[in-house]
Amino acid sequence: MRSVIVVGGGISGLAAAWQLRGQADVTVLESHTKVGGKLRTGTIAGITVDEGAESLMALRPEAVELAAAVGLGDALCDPASSPTTIWTRGGLRPLPAGHVMGVPTDPAALVGSGLLSPAGIDRVAREETLPATPLTEDCSVSRYLAGRFGQEAVDRLIEPLLGGVYAGRAERLSLRAAMPRIAALAEQGGPLLPALRRMKAAGAPRSAAVAVQGVVGGTGRFPQAVAEACGARILTGTAARSLQRLPGDRWRVLATTADGPLTMEADAVVLALPAFAAAELLRPHSPAAEAELSGIPHASTAVITMAFSRSQAHVLPQGNGFLVPPVDGHTLKAASFLSNKWRWLHDAAPATFVVRASIGRIGEDELLDRPDRHLVRTAIAELHRAVGAMGEPLATRVTRWDRGLPQYGVGHRERVTRIREAAAELPGLALCGAAYEGVGVAACVATGRAAARQVLAGVPA
Ligand SMILES: Cc1cc2nc3c(=O)[nH]c(=O)nc-3n(C[C@H](O)[C@H](O)[C@H](O)COP(=O)(O)OP(=O)(O)OC[C@H]3O[C@@H](n4cnc5c(N)ncnc54)[C@H](O)[C@@H]3O)c2cc1C
Numbered sequence: 001m002r003s004v005i006v007v008g009g010g011i012s013g014l015a016a017a018w019q020l021r022g023q024a025d026v027t028v029l030e031s032h033t034k035v036g037g038k039l040r041t042g043t044i045a046g047i048t049v050d051e052g053a054e055s056l057m058a059l060r061p062e063a064v065e066l067a068a069a070v071g072l073g074d075a076l077c078d079p080a081s082s083p084t085t086i087w088t089r090g091g092l093r094p095l096p097a098g099h100v101m102g103v104p105t106d107p108a109a110l111v112g113s114g115l116l117s118p119a120g121i122d123r124v125a126r127e128e129t130l131p132a133t134p135l136t137e138d139c140s141v142s143r144y145l146a147g148r149f150g151q152e153a154v155d156r157l158i159e160p161l162l163g164g165v166y167a168g169r170a171e172r173l174s175l176r177a178a179m180p181r182i183a184a185l186a187e188q189g190g191p192l193l194p195a196l197r198r199m200k201a202a203g204a205p206r207s208a209a210v211a212v213q214g215v216v217g218g219t220g221r222f223p224q225a226v227a228e229a230c231g232a233r234i235l236t237g238t239a240a241r242s243l244q245r246l247p248g249d250r251w252r253v254l255a256t257t258a259d260g261p262l263t264m265e266a267d268a269v270v271l272a273l274p275a276f277a278a279a280e281l282l283r284p285h286s287p288a289a290e291a292e293l294s295g296i297p298h299a300s301t302a303v304i305t306m307a308f309s310r311s312q313a314h315v316l317p318q319g320n321g322f323l324v325p326p327v328d329g330h331t332l333k334a335a336s337f338l339s340n341k342w343r344w345l346h347d348a349a350p351a352t353f354v355v356r357a358s359i360g361r362i363g364e365d366e367l368l369d370r371p372d373r374h375l376v377r378t379a380i381a382e383l384h385r386a387v388g389a390m391g392e393p394l395a396t397r398v399t400r401w402d403r404g405l406p407q408y409g410v411g412h413r414e415r416v417t418r419i420r421e422a423a424a425e426l427p428g429l430a431l432c433g434a435a436y437e438g439v440g441v442a443a444c445v446a447t448g449r450a451a452a453r454q455v456l457a458g459v460p461a
Contacts, residue, residue, distance in 0.1 A: 001025045002459045003266040004452075005253050006232070007240045007281070010037025011441055012433040013272030014223050015066060015448030017232040023456055026232035027264060029255055031239035035227045038404060038434075039441065041220030044397045045307035047349040049338060049356065050219050051399040052303070055079065055212035056441050062449070063442035064213055067222055070229040075216040079341045082320040086160050087330070087386045089114055092322050095157065098200055101179050102161035103145065104153070105196040116152055123150030127193050134189035138410050141179055142170035148192055160323035163333045166439060167299035167361045167405045169326070177408035216344040219441075238262060243269065243281050249427040268428040268455035272448060274298070275406055275435035282423075289422035292415050296435055298403035300368050301333070301360035304379040306393035308353045315388035316353055322386060331367060332382045333358045352394070357383060362407050372398040406435045430454040 002024045006013045009030030020026045034040065038052035056063035056076075067076055083094035095102065096109030107125035110116055116124065127148050135144065141162065146154045154170050162168050166178060176183040185195045215221050227234050237258050244252040251269040255262045271278045279293035310316060321336035338354040339346045345354060357379040360368050368375075376396045384390060416436050423431050432451035434444050 002268065002456075002461060003027075004268045004270060004455055004459075005029060005251065005264055005266040006270045006272055007253065008037070008272035008277070008433065009035035009223070009227070009234060009236065010272060010433070010444070011039055011063075011223050011226070012037075012444040012448040012451075013270065014226040014230060015062075015445040016270045016272055016430075016432055016452040017230040017448075018066065018070070018226050019449040019452030020456065021230050021232070023461070024268075024459075026230070027266070028227070028232050028234045029238045029240050029253065029264075030234065030236045033236050034224075035234060035236060036220060036223035038401065039220050039223050041218035042305075042397060042399065044305050044354065045349070045352055045395040047307065047345070047352060047354060048218050049305055049345070049354060049397075051305070051397075052220065052401065052404075053441055054219050054336065054338075054342075054356070055214050056219060056222070057211060057443075058213045059211045060442045060446075062445040063222075063440075066226065066445050067215065070222075070225040072215055072222060072225050075221070076213045077216050077342070077344060078213055080320055080343070082340070084161070085319055085322040086115060086156065087322040087324050087332075087335075088156055088160075088328055092317075092319070092386060094319075098196075099157070100181060100196060100199075101165075102158040103149070103179075103182055103192065103196065104157060105193065105200055107193070115156055120150060120152035120156075124153050125193075128191045130191060132186075132189055132191050135175070135183065135186035138174050138176045138183075138413065140171050140410050141173045141175050144175045144186060145170070145182070155327040156325045159327065160325045160334075163326065163361050164323045166407065167301050167333065168407050169362055172362065172407065172409055174408045174410045174412045177412035214342050214344075222441075235262075240281060243285065245285065245426070251428055267459045268430070270430050270432060270448075270451045270455060272432050272451070274403065274433065276403065278431060278433070278435070282426075285426055285429075286422045289419050292419045292422065293435065295415065296412075297362060297407040297409065299360065299362040299405045299407055300365060301358055301401045301404050302368055302375055303399040303401070304357045304359065304375055305338075305397045305399070306355045306357070306376075306379065306383075307349075307395045308355065308390055308393050310351055310353050313353060313390045315390050317355075317387040317390075321356075326361065330382055330385075331359055331378050332386075333361055335379075335383060335386070353390075355383060355393075368400065368402075405439055408439075427458055428455065
């Protein structure tokens, strides 16, 4: 049987291992003590919570389908139905339904929302009347969308969503890579508002509340379930340090473990790593791939989970949480009211109210240099300003994700093409992960499975 080493036991690498099951002898090398990467659970006040990703996109099928295939079908659950809410202009203000990543489809629905000034709403409505030649080259989200809808709409409707998903900023993110559905409409030419309304009428997009699903007990259960179902040999605490090409297009991986060095050989290697880690391993083999991968910036974030006593809290917020536009000058990027959002979490700890706040967008690294206790105080203080004084939490937990989210800058898709072309010069090697075609779990699953198919096609059975 052909042999494949998957380097990286996050969801991308595990999806690759799943795709290879029964067709190759697979070993997954994971540097941490547990598989899962950005999908992991932890406990606070005795309650299991997600510390990284907490939901799977349900608008595209790859993640929820894999979850069902590995036995988590019955555990998939919808969040409570609630609009996306923005903390701005002194209140929590729901985004009107039907928006696509914050891009409004109905300017009239913004009236009375308090999200935009009357002039800002007029500017959104004028989009329909502006000439729109087809977009021919990539540009930043803000360059295109501020031109169409006005800067206020970008600042207060779109930036908070980009912060929530990418920890990114509109002036740096690529329209094509970060907002592909909007970019596809822009490439057709013509105003966006009528095109978005047609898209809505055709049934997509569904509202944000049903666009994602969670897993009872935490989305962090997902990678472990894939690891168990895929039948691969999983070596945790094993960090790949270098790759060597062998005759016959085989590969040798040199790794370190707590017990000393480990050397393994295989017919193919899948690198399911963050861009900077893949760059390091590829340096001796493809300077071009190494340079392109190293050029992908990353944002660091911190997740601050807080458990409040329901009986002692002065206020219990409604809804699923809120996103925050950077233009308002707050430190928080987002907050999720986990006990409202996920029924399973409420049922697991009915006397407790769990809030998860996040801090850190691209360019805000100095915020994250502060000690944990400072992040906790900031999160509590801003939460109180947003929802009212809840009182002190019973317990807090800070999880830091250093360089956790790759940033898809202008030209990212072309960069990925160049990386994939350079990697194609290395037979028996495939790349997958959040750095390429989408940061969400569903996109990562898709890249993992595609990488597995690529190595299977290249290595005869
Ligand atoms: C705080 C946060 C919240 C998020 N929330 C959501 C969400 O709600 N929904 C969503 O869809 N997406 C979310 N995302 C994005 C999504 O979780 C990630 O993009 C995705 O999980 C990345 O998976 P991956 O396997 O590509 O990479 P990773 O999860 O980074 O996995 C890579 C693995 O490789 C290992 N590794 C690194 N170097 C080596 C080496 N040399 N040898 C061996 N192993 C190595 C790492 O330890 C890691 O386990 C979130 C991300 C963050 C940071």
